[in-house]
Amino acid sequence: MIFRALCFSGIAIATFAIVQKFTGLTIPDAWLDERRVTSVFGFPNAVGLYLGPIIILAFSLLYNYLKQKAWAWSAFYALTFIISLIAIYFSKTEAAWIAVGTGLFIFCLFKRDLRILAIIIAITVILIVGLAPDYRELILEKVLLKDWSGQVRLTIWNESWEMLKANPIFGAGLAGYPLALIPFHEATYIEIFQYPHNFILNFWSEIGVLGLIAWLWLTAKSLKYGLQNYKKEFAIIVTGFVTVILIHGLVDVPYLKNDLAMMYWLFAGLAFYIKK
Numbered sequence: 001m002i003f004r005a006l007c008f009s010g011i012a013i014a015t016f017a018i019v020q021k022f023t024g025l026t027i028p029d030a031w032l033d034e035r036r037v038t039s040v041f042g043f044p045n046a047v048g049l050y051l052g053p054i055i056i057l058a059f060s061l062l063y064n065y066l067k068q069k070a071w072a073w074s075a076f077y078a079l080t081f082i083i084s085l086i087a088i089y090f091s092k093t094e095a096a097w098i099a100v101g102t103g104l105f106i107f108c109l110f111k112r113d114l115r116i117l118a119i120i121i122a123i124t125v126i127l128i129v130g131l132a133p134d135y136r137e138l139i140l141e142k143v144l145l146k147d148w149s150g151q152v153r154l155t156i157w158n159e160s161w162e163m164l165k166a167n168p169i170f171g172a173g174l175a176g177y178p179l180a181l182i183p184f185h186e187a188t189y190i191e192i193f194q195y196p197h198n199f200i201l202n203f204w205s206e207i208g209v210l211g212l213i214a215w216l217w218l219t220a221k222s223l224k225y226g227l228q229n230y231k232k233e234f235a236i237i238v239t240g241f242v243t244v245i246l247i248h249g250l251v252d253v254p255y256l257k258n259d260l261a262m263m264y265w266l267f268a269g270l271a272f273y274i275k276k
Contacts, residue, residue: 002266003057007080010054013039014080014087017047021090037090048096049254051084053263056103056240058084063111064233094142094149099247103240110230110239153197153251155187160196164204171205180205195256199249202256215255219246222271229274238274241267 017039020027027038036044062077088096108118129136141147145154162184164171172180178192185192195202203212219242226239245254245264255264 003061004076006054006263006266007058007061007077010051010058010080010084013047014051014083016040017087017090018083034092035090036092037087039087039091044091045093045096045252046257047091048088048093048099049248049252049257049260050263051088052096052100052103052244052248052254053241053267055081055084055088055100056107056244057237059104060107060234060237060240063107063114095248095251099244102247103244106243107236107240110236150251152190155190156193156196157198157201159184159187160198160201160205164201168209170208171211174206177205195253197252199246199254202249202253206256218268222268225271225275232274234270235274238267238271242271 017037019025020037020039021035024032024035027035028042031038031044037047038044039047041047041050058077058080062074062081065074065077085100088100105118105122108114129139142150145151159181160177163177163181166184167180177195181192196205200212200216203215207215222238223242226235226237226242229235230239248254253260255261
């Protein structure tokens with residue numbers, strides 16, 4: 001029931017995002033020209049952050065229900081999966097695309113009847129990138145953070161590192177990052193963000209080095225239990241979820257938002273429940 005509730009919320013958020021794309025309704029001015037959808041949130045990346053794990057969840061449940069020939073629920077999860085994919089595409093959240101693609105690939109690798117398909121798709125993508133210089137250059141630009149968004153993040157991380165060197169044990173404290181960064185903020189052409197946009201720097205800043213270690217330990221345990229028990233029901237969902245938040249968390253904030261934090265503890269709790 002919890003999974004279904006999450007998927008219902010995903011349908012609602014994704015549907016509104018798709019309506020935004022074609023109407024421009026309530027898209028903030030900063031993203032209106034590009035028609036980057038934000039759904040019920042205030043910025044486009046939130047769409048990818050919220051829907052990314054739900055896409056993994058919906059695909060996993062779709063796989064299970066198709067095997068059971070439960071067509072009504074299969075249709076429901078197929079709808080969740082498809083419109084959520086469309087919504088994150090319209091949000092232009094590139095980190096979410098990569099995170100979701102990797103999470104789906106890992107899920108398929110652990111399912112014998114999907115493994116060959118996953119490998120074929122991976123080889124096809126590699127060949128396209130290798131044989132098409134334009135795609136290769138675009139991907140390298142994104143991966144190596146050479147575009148504008150990447151350069152902004154490198155600047156944020158450098159300033160955050162300087163701040164953390166001055167406060168290595170306790171960081172900036174809860175919600176203290178924007179104020180603590182002021183003495184170290186030299187790149188005045190960009191604003192001071194709420195968080196550093198990297199999961200290590202995010203947690204180090206918010207809850208100190210011990211809090212960071214605790215979060216990394218819990219996350220590593222969740223991933224370990226998901227992989228160790230991959231034959232058990234829902235275990236690979238946990239693995240896909242952790243994969244999504246770690247990859248997306250390299251350049252964003254996949255926890256420090258109340259809905260995302262609730263989702264994290266749901267899946268972390270599920271990992272420990274599966275282990276038990």
